[in-house]
Every structure is written in C-alpha cells, then in structure tokens.
Amino acid sequence: MRLLADDLSARRGEELIFRGISFGLSSGDAMVLTGPNGSGKSTLLRVLAGLLRAETGTAQVIEAEGAEPRPVREASHYLGHRNAMKLELTVTENLAFWRDYIGNFAGGEGIDIEHAADLVGLTGITHLPYGYLSAGQQRRFAMAKLLVAHRPVWILDEPTAALDADADAIFARLIETHRAQGGLVIAATHQPLGLRDARSLVMTGFEYDELEARL
Numbered sequence: 001m002r003l004l005a006d007d008l009s010a011r012r013g014e015e016l017i018f019r020g021i022s023f024g025l026s027s028g029d030a031m032v033l034t035g036p037n038g039s040g041k042s043t044l045l046r047v048l049a050g051l052l053r054a055e056t057g058t059a060q061v062i063e064a065e066g067a068e069p070r071p072v073r074e075a076s077h078y079l080g081h082r083n084a085m086k087l088e089l090t091v092t093e094n095l096a097f098w099r100d101y102i103g104n105f106a107g108g109e110g111i112d113i114e115h116a117a118d119l120v121g122l123t124g125i126t127h128l129p130y131g132y133l134s135a136g137q138q139r140r141f142a143m144a145k146l147l148v149a150h151r152p153v154w155i156l157d158e159p160t161a162a163l164d165a166d167a168d169a170i171f172a173r174l175i176e177t178h179r180a181q182g183g184l185v186i187a188a189t190h191q192p193l194g195l196r197d198a199r200s201l202v203m204t205g206f207e208y209d210e211l212e213a214r215l
C-alpha cells in the first residue's frame with residue numbers, strides 16, 4: 001500500500017495553518033510529526049483522517065499497483081487527544097460500537113474485544129463502565145479500538161498522553177506489530193514514541209513565524 005499526500009494546506013477559521021505539505025509513505029512506514037504547540041500537527045492529522053476539509057491538495061491510499069486511489073479516511077483509524085468513548089457504557093459496549101461503526105478495510109479483520117483487552121494489558125475488566133477506569137486505563141482501551149477493526153493506516157494524536165512506562169512500551173509494541181503486518185502509522189507527539197526508523201515531519205507554523213517577523 002502507498003499513501004500519498006499532495007500539496008495539502010488547511011485553514012482554521014480565517015488562518016491558513018500550513019501549506020504545500022506533500023509526502024509519500026509505504027506499507028510498514030511510520031512518520032512522526034513534531035513542532036511547537038499550535039504549529040498545525042493536529043490539524044494535519046484531522047485533514048488526513050477526513051475530519052477537516054483540506055483547503056488544497058489530496059491525501060489518498062493506493063492498495064496495489066494499478067488500483068484506484070481511495071481517500072485516506074476510508075483506510076484509517078484516528079486516535080485523537082480525546083478517547084471518544086461513552087463514560088456510561090461498558091468497555092465492551094464502547095469497543096463493539098467502534099468495531100461496527102468503523103468496520104474492516106479490505107485485506108484484514110479486527111481481533112476479538114477480549115483479545116484486544118489482553119494486548120493492552122487489561123484483562124478481565126471489559127464489563128466495567130468506561131467512566132470507572134483511571135485515565136491511563138481509559139487511554140489503553142482507546143488504543144484497543146485500533147485493534148478491533150482492521151484499518152491499515154493509524155493516525156495518532158499524542159497517543160501516549162496519560163500512559164505509564166508500561167503502557168508506553170505496550171503501545172510501541174502494538175505499533176511495531178502493525179507495521180510488520182504492512183500497516184502505516186502517522187503520529188504527532190512531543191515525546192519520543194520509540195519507533196524504529198520513523199520518518200520525521202517538522203511542522204513550522206509558518207503563519208506564526210511570519211507574524212513574529214513583522215512585530
């Protein structure tokens with residue numbers, strides 16, 4: 001699989017946040033977005049995931065040589081700052097909702113909810129309401145969402161916020177397994193994620209720089 005981003009720019013309100021972003025990734029690749037607060041990392045991830053409209057440009061995946069390009073959003077999981085789980089539903093109910101709502105992309109299947117819970121180190125508590133869990137446990141189950149439906153592209157915004165060292169290591173392992181199975185990962189982070197051979201995209205927040213220069 002190839003992922004091609006071509007000449008992306010995006011606006012938030014009146015402000016153009018970035019422009020001219022192009023890159024290509026292949027199966028197994030990881031790319032880490034870094035840059036100061038407000039430089040547009042979350043905005044770019046949301047554009048890739050189809051949650052915000054790009055001002056210009058396209059972001060597409062091509063499954064195999066000669067295949068029709070498809071929007072990245074159809075092939076991706078998005079894990080944002082927030083966990084997007086209902087506090088009053090149980091863990092199982094939340095994960096079942098996301099599994100059914102997101103669905104599998106061609107070429108793979110998600111794993112069983114209990115198995116996903118094991119892999120994030122939280123066996124035996126999926127019957128509890130999500131709201132009963134600690135912040136770290138909630139984040140771990142948000143990671144499990146990536147496993148219950150098969151999507152080859154993982155788009156991750158500050159994925160390890162609220163995680164302890166153990167969970168950091170689990171998450172790094174899940175990402176490496178996903179890559180080894182041909183998946184792609186694009187992550188914004190302020191902390192090292194411990195990813196092997198990750199590419200780097202440094203967001204500069206050019207509008208901000210230009211404004212500063214005029215002051």
Ligand SMILES: Nc1ncnc2c1ncn2[C@@H]1O[C@H](COP(=O)(O)OP(=O)(O)OP(=O)(O)O)[C@@H](O)[C@H]1O
Nearest residue numbers: 012013017035036037038039040041042043044203
């Ligand atoms: N909903 C919104 N409406 C208008 N402007 C927004 C909105 N969300 C973000 N912005 C602006 O877009 C710019 C980029 O924000 P973004 O969240 O993409 O940055 P970031 O690099 O992810 O920052 P951080 O490191 O703090 O998470 C900022 O100037 C921010 O004020």
